[in-house]
Amino acid sequence: MKEQLEDEQIQRRSEREKAEADLKAAVERVRSEASEELKRQSESSTQQLREQLEMINKLKEADQESRSLIEALRHKLVLQ
DSSP states (O other), X not given: OHHHXXXXXXXXXXXXXXXXXXXXXXXXXXXXXXXXXXXXXXXXHHHHHHHHHHHHHHHHXXXXXXXXXXXXXHHHXXXX
């Protein structure tokens, strides 16, 4: 009887240890997945920011060219 009780205790301890190990593995897996997702989001945001800055620079250049053209046309009109 005592031996059977000890066997059951050992079995329950083993089951608890396995459950604990499974839980730790699941937590680590979720952490890893969250870390990867955060990395992807960060890279995506960085790329989006880079593209927006590039577009802003192109718009600034186009604006400057338009202003220069307008100024040149004004100058021509004044000379006429």
